[in-house]
Amino acid sequence: MPLDKQIALILQQFSALPAPDYSQLDAAQYRQFCDNMQPAIPGDPMSELRNLRVEGAAGELDARLYRPSEEDNLPLLVFFHGGGFVVGNLDTHDNLCRSLARQAEAVVVSVAYRLAPEHPFPAAPLDCYRATCWLVEHAAELGVDGSRLALAGDSAGGNLALAVSQLAAQRQGPKISYQCLFYPVAEARCDSQSYREFAEGFFLTGAMMNWFWQQYLQEAGQGDDPLASPLRAESLALMPPTTLITAEFDPLRDEGEALAARLREVGVSVRARRCDGMIHGFISMAPFVERAAQVLAEAAADLRGALR
Numbered sequence: 001m002p003l004d005k006q007i008a009l010i011l012q013q014f015s016a017l018p019a020p021d022y023s024q025l026d027a028a029q030y031r032q033f034c035d036n037m038q039p040a041i042p043g044d045p046m047s048e049l050r051n052l053r054v055e056g057a058a059g060e061l062d063a064r065l066y067r068p069s070e071e072d073n074l075p076l077l078v079f080f081h082g083g084g085f086v087v088g089n090l091d092t093h094d095n096l097c098r099s100l101a102r103q104a105e106a107v108v109v110s111v112a113y114r115l116a117p118e119h120p121f122p123a124a125p126l127d128c129y130r131a132t133c134w135l136v137e138h139a140a141e142l143g144v145d146g147s148r149l150a151l152a153g154d155s156a157g158g159n160l161a162l163a164v165s166q167l168a169a170q171r172q173g174p175k176i177s178y179q180c181l182f183y184p185v186a187e188a189r190c191d192s193q194s195y196r197e198f199a200e201g202f203f204l205t206g207a208m209m210n211w212f213w214q215q216y217l218q219e220a221g222q223g224d225d226p227l228a229s230p231l232r233a234e235s236l237a238l239m240p241p242t243t244l245i246t247a248e249f250d251p252l253r254d255e256g257e258a259l260a261a262r263l264r265e266v267g268v269s270v271r272a273r274r275c276d277g278m279i280h281g282f283i284s285m286a287p288f289v290e291r292a293a294q295v296l297a298e299a300a301a302d303l304r305g306a307l308r
Contacts, residue, residue: 003249004277006289011279014203022211027086027117034087041287043098044068051090054111055134057126062112064090065142066101075148075177075307076139077106078132078164082155082182082281084212085116085124093154096284096296100152103300106307107144108152109135113160117215124156124216125163125227129173132164136174148307150178151240154283155252156212158184162230162239162259169238176240178306180299182283183245183252184259187231188213188223192254202249204280209251231259237266243302244270245295247278271302 003011020030048067053060067074077100081093090112101108113127132151139146151161158181165176190209199206217223226233242263246256253274260272275282275295286293 001248001276003279004289004291006291007277007279007282007285010285010288011201011203015201020208022207025211027115027215031087031115034083035089035092038092041095043095044102046098046101052109054109054131056113057123057130058114061114061127061131062090063131064094064097064110066097066108066110067143068101068105068107071105073143073145075106075150076135076142076144076146077101077104077108077150077152077303077307078128078135079108079110080113080128080151080153080157080160080164081110082153082157083115084209085121085156085159085216086212087115088156093284095287096154099286099296100300100303103297104150104303104307106150106303107142109142117218120218121216121222121228122225125160125167128160129164129167132168133173147175149174149176150180150303150307151176152180152182152303153184154182155280156185158182159186159228159230162186163227165239166226166230166233178242178303179240180243180303181245181256182299183247183250183280184230184256185252186229186255186259188217188229190251192251192258194254195251198249198251198253202251202279204251206251231255231262235266236263236268239263239268241269241306242271243299244272245283245299246272246274247280247282248274248276249278250280252280273298
């Protein structure tokens with residue numbers, strides 16, 4: 001299918017920006033540039049919105065709690081933001097977390113895990129796992145039902161949600177009822193057909209993903225670790241039921257769809273959707289793109305049904 005018309009207009013705006021020189025790019029400067037590009041979008045009002053300090057693998061982390069209503073004992077949805085393991089923060093995904101909280105009828109807690117290259121793999125997955133455990137351990141004081149637990153994340157955040165699910169299964173950790181993955185990073189090789197087809201011109205580029213991996217993985221062979229590349233796990237049989245969203249014009253499309261196939265092969269219930277006409281990152285464009293808002297509502301309905 002052709003690009004969605006609203007997505008095409010957004011891509012035109014991105015095309016006017018200077019292309020980064022990845023051979024010279026400094027992560028801290030790029031992080032600041034990305035933060036400054038984030039538009040101010042009025043989000044859904046919350047019954048409670050507060051910043052927290054949660055436990056990570058090597059100390060406390062910032063987090064933000066979104067409570068959509070005064071209803072008692074709502075389920076808990078732990079969210080991990082995207083950004084190639086290098087950029088992104090609580091503010092860049094604030095609007096998405098508000099929407100998920102309201103539409104999934106759950107308390108969302110977004111976790112600001114440590115970023116690469118200052119904190120390379122496996123800092124991020126270990127942070128996300130420990131933060132999830134901490135949130136379940138403190139569920140009563142947070143006023144949530146820790147026995148109804150789901151994970152969600154976009155792009156690198158989807159990769160981290162998968163890592164948390166793997167670690168929870170390996171370590172007999174918290175029982176995860178559901179995971180919702182928006183165009184997850186699933187493989188470090190960057191060599192799929194969709195990488196070749198959409199390497200340039202569709203927001204996320206092949207060069208950008210290669211640079212992200214170079215920042216994140218600092219030792220040879222780390223890309224083989226299933227916590228970095230979930231497609232390389234020997235078995236995914238203990239994964240929770242999953243919603244997995246891919247975008248037609250996305251370098252990550254094929255690895256996401258391969259992951260959905262792997263999950264189905266071992267009996268995991270999967271609701272996989274390829275969203276025609278969409279690009280990587282489209283779910284955060286829901287305030288401007290009608291189809292993105294529809295997909296977000298569908299994914300939130302999956303979460304709501306699983307947690308109810």
